[in-house]
Amino acid sequence: MIRVEREGAVCVVSIDRPARRNALRPADLDALAAAVREASAPVVLLRGEGTAFCAGADLDVVSGLDRDGARDLAARGQRVVRAFEAADAVIVAGVDGAARGGGVEIALGCDLRVATPDASFAEPGVSLGLFGAWGGTARLARVCGESDAMDLALSGRRVDAETALRMGLVSRIVDDPRAVADEIAAHPPDALAALKRRMRDRDDVPTQEAREVEAFADLVAAHAEDIAASRRED
Template structure:
């Protein structure tokens, strides 16, 4: 369900279940977490095989959940999203086609979301009497702002790539999202990793400022200008 290849300084991770629009069950989520944990490249490029990026959680799994197993399944999805978010390198989601529910949540955990003009996005959980529980309730407002996050989550409506770009859900619209992963792989890898750590640092401002100064000094000392 998850296919991975190393291509130079880019680790390509492909959700490979096109017949189910790359919907994720427990096995796929565990495979994805293990793949990211094992990666060492400065850039991960996450994509979907076929006509969708990811349709989110496999509904055949969701329909069989009870209270206890629902908590377990949500925790597994949250762990995958946190693994993507905390990867020591840049993670680029290349979105070509549909991203729905948990697929949007995985993309939100990536550092950059790069879409083709054909991409579409929706947080569809509310239409099923549910909501995204893989960290989306925290990440979506942080990425697009509370107003757009409420609109997307409460309505479950689908937005196209241009609308996603306007609200900041995606960073760029390009014909080939992989090209952005290659662009990041071409920069200084130490600086890339250090910059991500600082931008993801959620400590208080004083501590964050101290860490930023220390990281900058470390890069300067190692730089060859």
């Protein structure tokens, strides 16, 4: 269900359940979190097989849950996105086809979201009397702004790649998300990891700035020869 393939500096993690539009069951969520935690490459490309990126939680599972089971499913999904945020690797969501509900939330946990022209996004949970519980209410407004986040969540409407780009839900529309992963992976892994940690820092600004100073100093020391060579070339 969750396939992992190391291809050079990029680890490709595929949700491989196309007959169910890559809908996720509890065990799949655990496997997805483990795949990212254990990725040995500096960049991870997350993708879905078939015509969907990810349809979110498997509704066959959801329909049979009691209150405790619902809590557990929500907690497992939240652990996935937290694992994405905590990983040293840069996680790129390559959205090709439908991202629905939890699929949008999984993408929100990634460091970068890129879409193909065939991508579409929706948070349809409200039509079932639900909402996104894999961190969607915490992250969607942070990424898109409150107005667009409210619109998506309250209407349940589907938006195409161009609209998602306007909202800031994705940063680019590309034919091949792998090209973006390769572009990022061409840079030094320690710089990528440091950039991710600093961008993900939610502490107060003075604390962030102090950490930024130290991280910058570490990188200058580590890459002194490359910096000097670049200066000579200029």
